[in-house]
Amino acid sequence: MHISDGILSLQWNAIWYVIALIFIAFGIREIKQRTSEDPSYMPLLALMGSAIFVIAVWHIPVPVTGSCSHPIGTPMSAIIIGPFATVILSTIALILHIFLAHGGITSLGANTFSMGIVGTFVGLGTFLLFRKVGASIWLSAGFAGFVGSVMTYITTAFELAISLNPDSFFQQWMIYSLGFIPTQLPLAIAEFIFTAAIVKYIVDAKPEIFKKLGGVVNG
Amino acid sequence: MDNFIKNCIILLVVCTALMCVLSYIGYISGAEMGGTDAAVEETAAETRGLEAEGIIPSVEHFGDMGEYVGFTLAGIVGGFIFGYFWIDIKGDNNA
Numbered sequence: 001m002h003i004s005d006g007i008l009s010l011q012w013n014a015i016w017y018v019i020a021l022i023f024i025a026f027g028i029r030e031i032k033q034r035t036s037e038d039p040s041y042m043p044l045l046a047l048m049g050s051a052i053f054v055i056a057v058w059h060i061p062v063p064v065t066g067s068c069s070h071p072i073g074t075p076m077s078a079i080i081i082g083p084f085a086t087v088i089l090s091t092i093a094l095i096l097h098i099f100l101a102h103g104g105i106t107s108l109g110a111n112t113f114s115m116g117i118v119g120t121f122v123g124l125g126t127f128l129l130f131r132k133v134g135a136s137i138w139l140s141a142g143f144a145g146f147v148g149s150v151m152t153y154i155t156t157a158f159e160l161a162i163s164l165n166p167d168s169f170f171q172q173w174m175i176y177s178l179g180f181i182p183t184q185l186p187l188a189i190a191e192f193i194f195t196a197a198i199v200k201y202i203v204d205a206k207p208e209i210f211k212k213l214g215g216v217v218n219g
Numbered sequence: 220m221d222n223f224i225k226n227c228i229i230l231l232v233v234c235t236a237l238m239c240v241l242s243y244i245g246y247i248s249g250a251e252m253g254g255t256d257a258a259v260e261e262t263a264a265e266t267r268g269l270e271a272e273g274i275i276p277s278v279e280h281f282g283d284m285g286e287y288v289g290f291t292l293a294g295i296v297g298g299f300i301f302g303y304f305w306i307d308i309k310g311d312n313n314a
Contacts, residue, residue: 002256004271007264043307046300054297057290059254061241066250067258100289101277102256156256160263172266179259 001072001114001156002097005104012163017109020091023117027088034082044209045085048077052086053093056115057102060190065182071191072115075123075148079141079199080209083120090116114155123148123195138200145195149188153180 008016034041055073062068077086091112097103103111123144130140157176165172202209245252257271264270273279278289 003260004257005274006272007260007269040307043304047304050297050300050304054294054301057293061238061245061252063241063245063248063250063252065255066245066248066252067255068245068252069255096293098275099277100293101273101279101286104271105274157259160260164263164267164269172263176259176263179262180255183255 001111001119001152002094002103003107003110003156003159005106007104008107008110008159008163012159013106013109015109016107016113016159020087020109020112020117023084023087023112024091027084027086030082030084031088034085041081044081045089048081048086049089049092052077052089053096055194056090056093057097057100060187062183062186064186067183069180069183069187071145071187071194072119072149072152073191074115074119074152075127075144075191076141076195076198078120078124078148079127079144079195080202083124086120087112087116090120110156110159114152114159118155119148119152122151137203138196141199142192142196145191146188149191150181150184153177153184156180 031041031045052073055071058070059068060070074086074090077089081089091108094103094108094111094115098105098108126147127140127144130143131137135143154177157173157180160176161169161173242252260271278285281288
């Protein structure tokens with residue numbers, strides 16, 4: 001989902017920035033509120049921030065397609081620390097990724113939208129939906145990771161198509177999505193496994209973390 | 220050494236071994252193993268004759284070695300931060 005500088009049009013870069021900034025504003029509010037309620041929320045943020053930073057730039061080779069790519073980590077973070085705070089963390093991670101030649105400063109809004117907003121909220125939504133129908137925590141978390149990961153890349157394809165090919169938008173969106181899917185699908189399965197394992201582990205080892213965070217896991 | 224640390228070490232070894240095996244399979248099959256982000260982005264940019272540019276200097280300026288060192292440092296720093304705050308949250312078993 002790391003779109004570089006010089007690819008998207010100025011107009012679309014601006015639109016994605018505005019959308020991202022709205023979510024970032026809510027994120028700052030969420031962090032301030034939760035930190036004032038519970039100071040132990042801060043180390044949890046640092047923990048998830050470092051996890052997203054590493055996971056979202058950790059290239060995993062997929063020999064079947066002869067390429068490599070990376071998971072996103074934001075669905076896991078959204079379940080553990082909340083969605084708006086995750087948007088902030090993913091923005092910080094994406095800024096640091098620029099120095100590792102991934103993404104760009106002008107496309108930061110677009111990359112935040114795909115990984116930080118869509119990955120986060122679709123992932124969390126999937127988790128809550130699965131919990132509501134009675135699925136176990138690990139299964140719900142796993143599907144959150146899987147769906148969040150796939151949707152992030154479909155959104156990236158959307159961003160590329162709508163900016164570069166407005167005349168044949170739908171066709172190009174499908175083409176770019178199909179370009180991502182063969183590599184991303186095995187990685188989405190990896191995202192399923194580690195999201196399920198980490199969330200389940202934290203629920204078992206430190207259930208009070210979730211109790212403090214408004215009962216998302218039990219919800 | 221508690222179960223958590225044991226599991227982490229096992230996971231680290233398994234992941235590293237898996238990455239090596241997958242990379243080697245890609246290498247012997249002659250695949251380029253390039254990043255998908257860049258590949259799709261290039262395909263998209265070509266439709267409009269655009270080219271990706273880096274406004275902010277990155278590790279790419281130091282060549283392949285810069286990337287290796289940059290990613291290694293990023294992983295180490297990220298891992299240390301994660302580990303440090305994990306103790307803060309979970310509690311130090313040795314304390």
